[in-house]
Amino acid sequence: MDSRNERHIRQRRERTKEREREREREREREREREREREREREREREREEKEREQEREKEREREREREREREREREREKERERVRERERERERGSVREKENKREREKRKRERTRERERERERERERERERERERER
DSSP: OHHHHHHHHHHHHHHHHHHHHHHHHHHHHHHHHHHHHHHHHHHHHHHHHHHHHHHHHHHHHHHHHHHHHHHHHHHHHHHHHHHHHHHHHHHHHHHHHHHHHHHHHHHHHHHHHHHHHHHHHHHHHHHHHHHHHHO
């Protein structure tokens, strides 16, 4: 009787211990699943951070490209200004040439008129001498 009772008690203790060990294994599996979920969340955070960094890098590259384009536009504008300045310079040169030409023509006309007046005076003197001889 005693022995049977002890055996029964022992068996109950064994089952209790076994259930406790099983619960402990289950808790350990749960902790392991939790660690795995945490590792997965960490990998996800790293992926997201990497994506954000790539996006920031793309944005920086787009900004550098916009800056290069603005620089090219400034260069094109400077070139257009140089072309306009050369055109204005040619125009000023052309205006100067026209003014010089008008001035040369004016002096030429004045010399021609002066020669004409001189010839007229010479003819007048000649007529005067002619009249003197006739007298």
